[in-house]
Amino acid sequence: MKQDSKSILQRYFSGKCSPEEKQIIEDFLLQEDNASLSEYLESTWETTAGSTLNDEEEAGKRYQRLRATLYRGKSKRVWIRAAAVAAVLITVSLSLVGVNSGKHAEKQWVTLTTAAGEHKNIVLPDSSRVWLNCASSVRYPETFDGPYREVHISGEAFFEVTKNREKPFIAVFGDHQVRVLGTSFDIKAYPDAEYHHVTLVEGRVNVEQKTNGEEPPSYAVLQPNERLVLSASGQSFQKQVLDHAEHAIAWKKGEIRFHKAGLQEVVRELRRWFDADIVLKSPAESRDITFTAVIKPGASVDDVLKILGMTRKISYEKKNRQIVITPN
Structure with missing residues (x-):
C-alpha cells in the first residue's frame, strides 16, 4: 500500500x-x-x-x-x-x-395551518389537544422524544395539555415560551401584533424567555384567570387579572369579542376572520378609539361593520371589493 x-x-x-x-x-x-x-x-x-x-x-x-x-x-x-x-x-x-x-432518524415535524376564517381542532402525539384560531399555525414533532414536549405556535391557539410530570410541555411563540405540566391556556401571538398574550384558564404555567440550552429567565407564573401581556421583543410585560378567562377563548365557539380593543386591532381581527381587504384610513387618528362588543357566530363582515358604525366612532365605504374605514 x-x-x-x-x-x-x-x-x-x-x-x-x-x-x-x-x-x-x-x-x-x-x-x-x-x-x-x-x-x-x-x-x-x-x-x-x-x-x-x-x-x-x-x-x-x-x-x-x-x-x-x-x-x-x-x-x-x-x-x-x-x-x-x-x-x-x-x-x-x-x-x-x-x-x-x-x-436518517432525525426528528420529523408536522406543521398545520388555518386560513382566514378557518379553525382547526388537533390532537397531538401525547393526546393533548390544540384549537387553532384563524390565520394561525402549529408545528410539532411526530413523536415527543426526549425530555420535553415542544410545539411552536404562530397566531392564536388554545391548549388542553395532557399531564405528564416526567416530560414538561413547552409551547414556543416568537422569542418566548410557556412551560406546563398539564393545564389549559391560550396563546395569542400573531406576527403582525405588537403585543402577545398568554391567558390561563386552569392549572399553572410559567411564561419564559426562549433560550438555547440555558436556564430560561421567567417573566411570570400565571394562576387561573390571569393573563400576561408582553411585547413581542419581551422588553416589557404586565400581568392582568381577568374576571372570566373563558372570554379570551370565546373564539372557539365562533364568537368575536372586543374589550376596549383599539381600532387597529379590530381591523386586524376582521381581516383574519373574514379574509377581507380592509384599509384603515388615517391610522394615527384612531389611537384613542376603542370598542367593546360581542359578535355572535354566523355574523358577516357587513354585520360587524354595521354594529361598529352604530357607535359613530367610525364610518366605512366599499370600493369594489375593498372596505375603507375612516375614524370619525
Whole structure:
C-alpha cells in the first residue's frame, strides 16, 4: 500500500472497495510497523464521518474475515497486535454505522395551518389537544422524544395539555415560551401584533424567555384567570387579572369579542376572520378609539361593520371589493 493507503482503508470500512483491495488491506493489517495505519487511526473520524456505512451485520462479516486471516500461520505477537488493530477499526466502523443511521432518524415535524376564517381542532402525539384560531399555525414533532414536549405556535391557539410530570410541555411563540405540566391556556401571538398574550384558564404555567440550552429567565407564573401581556421583543410585560378567562377563548365557539380593543386591532381581527381587504384610513387618528362588543357566530363582515358604525366612532365605504374605514 503506497500513498493512497488512507483512502483505501476508508473505502474498506465504508464497504466500497473492490475484492482486490479487500485482500490487500487484510494483508496490510498484519504488518508490524505501519505508519499509514497509525495515521489512519488518528484521523478516522475526520476522514470517514461522512461515509455511508453498511449495517452492523456487514461490519461483523469484515471482522470475521480479518480474524480468519490473522489465524493463518502468524506468530502470536503479530496476531495479538493485528487483532487489536482489527478490534479498534471494527469498533469505529460500528460506531459510524450508528452515527449514519442516526442521521436518517432525525426528528420529523408536522406543521398545520388555518386560513382566514378557518379553525382547526388537533390532537397531538401525547393526546393533548390544540384549537387553532384563524390565520394561525402549529408545528410539532411526530413523536415527543426526549425530555420535553415542544410545539411552536404562530397566531392564536388554545391548549388542553395532557399531564405528564416526567416530560414538561413547552409551547414556543416568537422569542418566548410557556412551560406546563398539564393545564389549559391560550396563546395569542400573531406576527403582525405588537403585543402577545398568554391567558390561563386552569392549572399553572410559567411564561419564559426562549433560550438555547440555558436556564430560561421567567417573566411570570400565571394562576387561573390571569393573563400576561408582553411585547413581542419581551422588553416589557404586565400581568392582568381577568374576571372570566373563558372570554379570551370565546373564539372557539365562533364568537368575536372586543374589550376596549383599539381600532387597529379590530381591523386586524376582521381581516383574519373574514379574509377581507380592509384599509384603515388615517391610522394615527384612531389611537384613542376603542370598542367593546360581542359578535355572535354566523355574523358577516357587513354585520360587524354595521354594529361598529352604530357607535359613530367610525364610518366605512366599499370600493369594489375593498372596505375603507375612516375614524370619525
